[in-house]
Amino acid sequence: MAETRVLLEFPVEGGNFPAAGEAASKVKKTLQKLGIDSDLTRRVSIATYEAEMNIVIHAEYGKITLQVDAEGIWVRAEDRGKGIPDIDQAMLEGFSTAPERIREMGFGAGMGLPNIKKCADQLEIKTKLNVGTTVDMGFYYPAKSKSEKRTT
């Protein structure tokens, strides 16, 4: 039997601030259509937004992939860009390598990855200097709906 899942891709353009947040917004609308719990939807949307902003701020090009299946919600944010030199440092609140002109716009406060970590149940970051970064985020359904799923 074919696995029932939703798989959607949303391209993200580096440096395009007017369009920033559109992928996260589409992810949110998709989860609403699927009837996902509203607090979980919010966590996924915030994490996706942060990952999307990271691409817009730091990379040249990237895409967000959303997968929803019976186990959970999986968001991958991958980009072609300069990569993260030190992941541990990037995970610290307030640490940012965003250039001054981007901070002046109110972005790059060094909360992106820490926020993602707070929102996601599972997080994996793969990065290669001057090649790009892939951020994999996993979200599980609230316990109640999970047990319901097992019985059906």
Place this chain on the structure above:
Amino acid sequence: MEPRAHSVVMDEEKCKGCTNCIKRCPTEAIRVRGGKAFILTERCIDCGECIRTCENHAKKAVADSLETLQQYKYRVALPAPSLYAQFKSEKPEKILAALSQLGFDEIYEVAYAAELTTCAIQQYIRDYREAHGAEAYPLISSSCPVVTRLIQVRFPSLLPNLIPVDPPYITAAKFFLRQRLPALNLSREQVGVFFITPCPAKITDLNNYGKQLVDGAIPINVLFGKVNQLLFRKGDSPSVRESSGVGIGWARAGGENFAVKSENAMAVDGIQNVVALLEEIEMDKLQDIEYIEAMACPQGCVGGALTVENPFVARVMIRKLATQYGDQILPAKVKALYKELTKEQPRFFIHDQVIPAKPVLKLDGDLTKAITKLNQLEEIVTKLPGIDCGACGSPTCRSLAEDIVQNNAQLTDCIIILREQLEELAQRLLVLAQIRPPAMGWETGRKGEKNDPEGIGRGD
């Protein structure tokens, strides 16, 4: 009043089946089918955008007429403060006097209730700050019933942010029933309480409050003409205005903010602006704001779909009146009354019923089925032209795809796709028409020949 799900309804005779309303609806709750618009009631939030948009006046509010007053021995009016902005520079006193002449025995100003509401919101914010510190902000006012419904339908994760203080029109009704009714020596049935409303959403909200607060709602635009006539009459009829500028100011966007005087507040008005701001809040981008006043109508209640005066003009009027009657400090008697009321009944101003989420946007209650439907939806979207013309009767191509998935529409409802299919059919017809039977010669109808490049007529 009978409990009703909604106050916005269709007048089928007037509807010409155009697509203006479906494009403006913030919850995509209207479809045109069979040449007439209809409202998907579970999605409607009573904002009145369709009433504003419809050039044929085919959307209207279910409300009461002045004749309804005759059914009661004693008639009470609860006028919304936005009423004061409808008659150019007439004083509120004169407007209230005109209401008396219309047949109301007593008037309880919603503007006055707004001042009590102001105290209750201030108290709630103070208590919340003590209990939660800097966590889980911003708080969102529930004064506009459309915003509350919008949050239920589209932003349910923000329900805990709503300030559970009843809006002024509810408080005005509760206040009358508690403070004044017992002294009248009349049974409840003999007393008719009427809210004079600027919008349909407040009618719905009063209807669904759980217990009967009012007996009717009369839109401002229904009594406007009669009140206007009475204002031209010479001679004074005495009337008492109890409200100050603090309560009157509530009728404009920003007025509630101004009254509550939170140091870290903001105001937003217009349904699309409210949607955009709630999106930001849901992304945790406004946690540094303490309290948000959100009004669905442009310029606030003065922009209600059932008002008469231009919202911008009315807003200036309200500001002038508010300044004139003192909008800087809450009158001491209001503060004293608030203390007295909450001492007797600590939760008098608090909305005690749970405001539930109404996730009507989901495709299916079962995740597996929802996933299947979403995949179908995405596939249909790729086939549709994406011009969002609305000719199919659904507001956007994406919503048509959703309607198709839910078996409420079909692909050929799209006129572009229908045209494409017709074109294809016409071409086939042409080709077939040009094929000659063998008796008339074989020269056409063979593959590669000019009348049948595809070889359709070959018959193999």
